[in-house]
Amino acid sequence: MRILVSNDDGYSAAGIEALVAALRPLGDITVIAPETNCSGASNSLTLSRPLSVRQAANGFYHVNGTPSDCIHVALTGLLDFRPDLLVSGINNGANLGEDTLYSGTVAAASEGFLFGVPSIAFSLVQREWRHLDCAAQVARELVGRFRDSPWPEPMLLNVNIPAVPYHALKGFRTTRLGRRHPSEPVIRSTSPYGDEVYWIGPVGRARDSGPETDFGAIEANAVSMTPLRLDLTDHSRTEAIASWAGLSMAP
Template identity: 85%
Template sequence: MRILVSNDDGYNAAGIEALVAALRPLGEVTVVAPETNCSGASNSLTLRRPLTVRQAANGFHFVNGTPSDCVHVALTGLLGFRPDLLVSGINNGANMGEDTLYSGTVAAAMEGYLFGVPSMAFSLVDREWRHLDCATRVAHDLVARFRDRPWDEPLLLSVNIPAVPYRDLAGFRTTRLGRRHPAEPVIRSTTPYGETVYWIGPVGRALDGGAETDFGAIEAHAVSMTPLRVDLTDHARTDAVARWMADRVSAPEAR
């Protein structure tokens, strides 16, 4: 099995190094990851400058771009083959609820999924890398299961792992995304030159965190597995929009 690995924390992050070590017994692993930390980059692509790809001493390829850049370049010219699975992570922190819209970790997996490659994004719900060994075992378990029981069609799976010892995991749950309260206010500061600057504030607390959500699973010390889709259409509201426009003429008036 050929596995493409990427992340958003950068090619030298502890999470990707541990992930690759866990996956190497399962197949041929190739790493294409950002040169620097790109947390919060979402699905952005670099279009106004060229990208460079270099290779580190450990064999990892790194790109001076975003997570989506890395996967895009890998799949459209760098690799020369189509991977059987794309794995992104292990992220330094949770990607639950609205986090998935901003996450570079999820974006790297989504880029693979857009090219028809089955993709998994792994996130450890701790920013101090506590119990990273638990997260790597979970990643190994799920990728091994994919090897033995591949999906019938490509899937985009976001996996969040609680920061507990592996023996204390309360199983695996298939979940939906929860919701957060709005983010905390920005943090205002001043540079030594007197210029006012702003830091984005902390994420909001869980608003919708029922047992069936990613928040609920993590609260119960279970691994959360959320299948994601790219279609952002609010299908339940299409009729409402059509009714809202019902009394308008069929064609815009000439100006």
């Protein structure tokens, strides 16, 4: 199996090193990741300047761009093969609920999915890499499952792993995305040059966190597996919008 690996924390992050070490027994690994931390980059592509691809001493390729840049460049010209699977992570922190809209980790996976490559994003829900070995073992198990029983069509899977020892996990759950309260207010500060600047505030607390959600699974120390799709159309409101706008629906 040929596995393409990326992340949003940068090619030198502990999470991607642990992920690659865990997956090496399962196939041929190619790493193409951002040169620097790109957390919160979402699905952005760099269009205002050219991108450079370099190879580190450990064999990892790194790009001076976003996670989506990495996968886009890889799948549209850099690689001379099509990967069987794209794996993104292991992220330093959770990607739950609305986090998925901003996450560079999920964005790398969704870019692969857009090109028809089955893709999985892995995130360790607490920062500072606590129990990273547990997350790596979970990744190895799920990728091993994919190798032995591949999905018949491309999938996009968002996996969040509690920061606990592996023996403390309470199984695996398929979940839906929960919801957060609005983010905390921005934090005002002053630059060394006297300019007023703003830091984005912390994410909001969970407000839809039932047992069937990703928040609920993590609260119960279970691995959360959320299948995602990229169709943003609200099909339930198409007729209502047409009526509101005074338009007739096309046949």
